[in-house]
Amino acid sequence: MTDDTKRIEAQLEDIRESLEGRPPLDQWHPELSGEIDIQILRDGTWLYRGEPMKREALVRLFATILRREADGEYYLVTPVEKWHLRVEDAPLIAHSLKVSGKGRDQVLSLTLNTGESLVVGGEHPLQLGSYADGEPRPVVTVLHDVEARLATPAYYELADCVVPAEHDSSMLGVWSDGAFFELGSGD
Structure with a gap:
């Protein structure tokens, strides 16, 4: 895990207690932060920098902040950051x-x-x-x-x-x- 994934996880930890259920992604509209080296393969495997993510809890957490936008692309969205990631098929x-x-x-x-x-x-x-x-x-x-x-x-x-x-x-x-x-x- 690198600074990008640690920072996203920390942001979500900070607000998790105030959330009931899934985060309100429809209310979060940050500017694009850039590309994050995460790819979701057709079989549902999440890769970070080409390697499978080993922490299932992190994958589950990231899945709660995953959104597909009008451009057809997928993004991880927090209140202050939005990262584009690659998805081979359905995530x-x-x-x-x-x-x-x-x-x-x-x-x-x-x-x-x-x-x-x-x-x-x-x-x-x-x-x-x-x-x-x-x-x-x-x-x-x-x-x-x-x-x-x-x-x-x-x-x-x-x-x-x-x-x-x-x-x-x-x-x-x-x-x-x-x-x-x-x-x-x-x-």
Whole structure:
């Protein structure tokens, strides 16, 4: 860890006690401080200066201050600093899926590689895109336009929940938290 990461961690420690839950990133608008040598790989590994970050607590902390802005780029944001970092794909990974209920009453909960859990729904919508090679890219929006990609096991669990849409039986999707998320045509 270097001065940049230590300084960011110290800033967050100073305000952590005053926060309930995630920091209010939508209220923080500092000027760009520059580039920080952090890269998040497609598999969810965080690298600092080319080496995996060993402190899981630091990765979890940094994930709480991660924001994607209108330019499509990702930033670590504190009240006084904003650092650009590189992200290969979605910065977070949803590694497991829990299903409760059935039909319209079904609720899908995902557990992220940061230890957080979230419910797929209006606040955390699910989308199915694809990579250039046609491979499916299932993602859920976490907060501040940050996405979590469903890991293969979670995606296969999700496939078990797919049903035809009520309004168009050729459209397939899943129910969660009272909302239907279209995943594509069954044709």
